[in-house]
Amino acid sequence: MIGVGEFANGYGVGAYTAVVPFWGYVPASDRIVNLYTSQTITQDKDAALNYWLNFGFVVSPLTIASVAIDPGNELPIDKPTITSMGPNTTELTDGDGNTYPVGTVVGVVISGGSLMERYDAVIRLTLNSGESDDRTLSIDITDL
Numbered sequence: 001m002i003g004v005g006e007f008a009n010g011y012g013v014g015a016y017t018a019v020v021p022f023w024g025y026v027p028a029s030d031r032i033v034n035l036y037t038s039q040t041i042t043q044d045k046d047a048a049l050n051y052w053l054n055f056g057f058v059v060s061p062l063t064i065a066s067v068a069i070d071p072g073n074e075l076p077i078d079k080p081t082i083t084s085m086g087p088n089t090t091e092l093t094d095g096d097g098n099t100y101p102v103g104t105v106v107g108v109v110i111s112g113g114s115l116m117e118r119y120d121a122v123i124r125l126t127l128n129s130g131e132s133d134d135r136t137l138s139i140d141i142t143d144l
Helices: none
Strands: 002-009 012-019 032-034 040-044 048-054 064-069 081-087 105-111 118-127 132-142
Touching: 064 081, 064 105
Parallel strands: 032 048, 040 132
Antiparallel strands: 002 012, 048 105, 064 118, 081 105, 118 132
């Protein structure tokens, strides 16, 4: 989300562009992926989109201490880029008013990949107890 506005200072009036930090967004509920009920994201080959992966069902009452995407480097060369934004450090509220406790959601930005391919990305969670858990997220690349 980008905001554009004007500012005034001692040197005159100008324009600025501000980018909202990833965790500053209020995500639409369809961008919250509950990996308990759905393990697949369908995305356009040219898109770069933010997703919030809900692991509350796995970790509660613990929290996610760290996350690794594709830790075994098993995705093929033409894979999509999956950038981890880490676990949420504050409570997250989506556009429908649903709340997600601290340390239960992992933010990712997904882009690229080859048309009509499915990629299975391993997401490794390390919990604040020292335990670890691997989950698989499938990404279907289409031309929407």
